[in-house]
Amino acid sequence: MFERHHIQPLIKRIEEPRQFIQVLLGPRQVGKTTLVTQLTEKIKTGYHFVSADTVAATDTTWIEQQWEIARTRMDQANASSYLLVIDEIQKVANWSEIIKLLWDADTRAKRNLKLI
Numbered sequence: 001m002f003e004r005h006h007i008q009p010l011i012k013r014i015e016e017p018r019q020f021i022q023v024l025l026g027p028r029q030v031g032k033t034t035l036v037t038q039l040t041e042k043i044k045t046g047y048h049f050v051s052a053d054t055v056a057a058t059d060t061t062w063i064e065q066q067w068e069i070a071r072t073r074m075d076q077a078n079a080s081s082y083l084l085v086i087d088e089i090q091k092v093a094n095w096s097e098i099i100k101l102l103w104d105a106d107t108r109a110k111r112n113l114k115l116i
Helices: 007-015 032-042 061-076 095-108
Strands: 046-051 082-087 113-115
Touching (some): 007 032, 032 046, 061 113
Parallel strands (some): 082 113
């Protein structure tokens, strides 16, 4: 499979200390999901990959549930860091407010859960 051009910079970002949420933007069918799939195959960090494709736009609790699954898996693995990937997150209403709340809570708790 063709390796996406941005794979190495994205790997570097994920391996950096937790500071920023990584956002992949681009038109449909340019390879964003393929890029993230290639990333998860190359990194040693555990991850939880989900897609909001079939989630009701008003189901804001879905993001919280996925975040909690990632936290639980991180704890069960006794991992020092973990990656949560939420594909098509823009399909969930008010997603940015929920993400900010959860991200800030993990920052305060010094939980090394990273996000794409």
